[in-house]
Amino acid sequence: xxxxxxxxxxxxxxxxxxxxxxxxxxxxxxxxxxxNAGEQELVRIEIIFKAGKWYExxxxxxxxxxxxxxxxxxxxxxxxxxxxxxxxxAFYEISPGLDFISFNVYCLNKNVSKILPLIDEIICAPxxxxxxxxxxxxxxxxxxxxxxxxxSYMASRIFREKLFGKDHPYGRKTEIEDIQNIRQSDxxxxxxxxxxxxxxxxxxxxxxxxxxxxxxxxxSKYDVRRYSPPLFNxxxxxxEKLNIDNDEKLQTSLRIGKKTLAKSHRDYFYLLIxxxxxxxxxxxRLMQKLREExxxxxxxxxxxxxxxxGSYFQISSDIIKKNKDDxxxxxxxxxxxxxxxxxxxxELKTVVNYFKGVFLSSINSPFSLADKFKGxxxxxxxxxxxxxxxxxxxxxxxxxxxxxxxxxxxxxxxxEVTVG
Numbered sequence: 001x002x003x004x005x006x007x008x009x010x011x012x013x014x015x016x017x018x019x020x021x022x023x024x025x026x027x028x029x030x031x032x033x034x035x036n037a038g039e040q041e042l043v044r045i046e047i048i049f050k051a052g053k054w055y056e057x058x059x060x061x062x063x064x065x066x067x068x069x070x071x072x073x074x075x076x077x078x079x080x081x082x083x084x085x086x087x088x089x090a091f092y093e094i095s096p097g098l099d100f101i102s103f104n105v106y107c108l109n110k111n112v113s114k115i116l117p118l119i120d121e122i123i124c125a126p127x128x129x130x131x132x133x134x135x136x137x138x139x140x141x142x143x144x145x146x147x148x149x150x151x152s153y154m155a156s157r158i159f160r161e162k163l164f165g166k167d168h169p170y171g172r173k174t175e176i177e178d179i180q181n182i183r184q185s186d187x188x189x190x191x192x193x194x195x196x197x198x199x200x201x202x203x204x205x206x207x208x209x210x211x212x213x214x215x216x217x218x219x220s221k222y223d224v225r226r227y228s229p230p231l232f233n234x235x236x237x238x239x240e241k242l243n244i245d246n247d248e249k250l251q252t253s254l255r256i257g258k259k260t261l262a263k264s265h266r267d268y269f270y271l272l273i274x275x276x277x278x279x280x281x282x283x284x285r286l287m288q289k290l291r292e293e294x295x296x297x298x299x300x301x302x303x304x305x306x307x308x309x310g311s312y313f314q315i316s317s318d319i320i321k322k323n324k325d326d327x328x329x330x331x332x333x334x335x336x337x338x339x340x341x342x343x344x345x346x347e348l349k350t351v352v353n354y355f356k357g358v359f360l361s362s363i364n365s366p367f368s369l370a371d372k373f374k375g376x377x378x379x380x381x382x383x384x385x386x387x388x389x390x391x392x393x394x395x396x397x398x399x400x401x402x403x404x405x406x407x408x409x410x411x412x413x414x415x416e417v418t419v420g
Contacts, residue, residue: 036212043107043109047103048100057190071126098170154244165235270400284302290317301317356393
């Protein structure tokens with residue numbers, strides 16, 4: 001019988017090889033990637049268009065183009081599209097983003113051949129019906145109105161503008177008038193000029209030879225069209241401390257951070273460890289200080305957001321309004337402590353083991369393996385990135401980490417935005 005009073009032996013997480021995607025260029029030029037794993041007869045087909053907000057010429061153009069891809073095609077109405085997916089045991093997700101538009105289809109293997117003609121209609125012949133467009137616009141206007149009342153939404157939106165600039169795709173704000181002014185012709189032109197045949201395919205799941213041939217034959221018929229991404233001037237972040245007060249709000253949302261290292265930078269792994277220690281997990285310093293000790297918030301977190309054309313570090317929280325000033329002082333004090341004093345060996349070891357454990361638990365399904373592939377592929381990295389990640393975090397010392405923090409996180413260099 002197991003003695004429940006004795007903790008099980010601890011085993012330090014060690015790296016093991018991440019299953020790699022198999023990649024090739026199909027006859028029409030479409031990049032095609034396969035992650036063949038798992039036991040369930042289920043696949044995810046990801047069609048990733050290089051056509052996010054970065055590429056749009058009018059605010060909301062990319063977002064609404066993505067949302068209306070499935071709202072009517074040459075042969076199917078919006079309702080018919082939904083019924084056909086449901087009838088074949090499949091469902092889809094469309095995710096418009098800053099760099100990409102992702103159209104993901106989850107389908108039983110046996111029904112893939114039935115779904116492919118519908119996928120073809122969606123990615124080749126959307127009609128962007130005016131009635132569906134008006135419905136989508138009204139929904140987005142209402143959603144934006146609601147969000148503009150939220151201090152957390154406003155803080156994030158203003159923070160990105162301060163980091164990247166009001167004319168940069170990562171910092172540019174979409175206003176209600178932008179949505180209202182979008183016309184059907186804007187979506188048709190954007191689809192034809194930026195979206196159509198400008199995609200890569202990632203298929204993950206249990207894929208036998210017959211299914212692989214079916215998918216390759218299907219996507220080989222598309223002749224790839226590549227568009228050069230637009231260029232934007234660099235922007236020096238406004239390192240002001242901006243407070244937008246609102247007497248009607250009981251809490252203050254804060255965002256503190258800066259533009260930071262690209263994923264390909266040799267010191268990026270130090271950035272990840274610093275982030276975990278400061279606010280990246282439940283036992284982090286900021287959580288211990290502001291939640292557990294002071295009781296100012298339900299949660300405070302730091303994160304590293306790595307985009308294709310830029311990365312940034314961010315601390316975010318919603319704080320009891322009367323405690324805002326002390327909370328801000330506590331945050332900066334925790335950063336100063338990391339600058340002045342090396343992290344204790346025991347704390348560093350705990351964070352490194354936690355970090356490695358989370359990584360290993362995140363590669364336990366074919367879909368998560370595909371996500372790991374995307375995490376390197378679109379940053380022009382290879383699978384050696386993950387091997388180097390483990391080597392670096394295993395070799396990090398308190399002194400090396402302190403030097404990194406001193407070189408990169410002076411408090412006076414941080415952008416601060418508070419709303420509420």
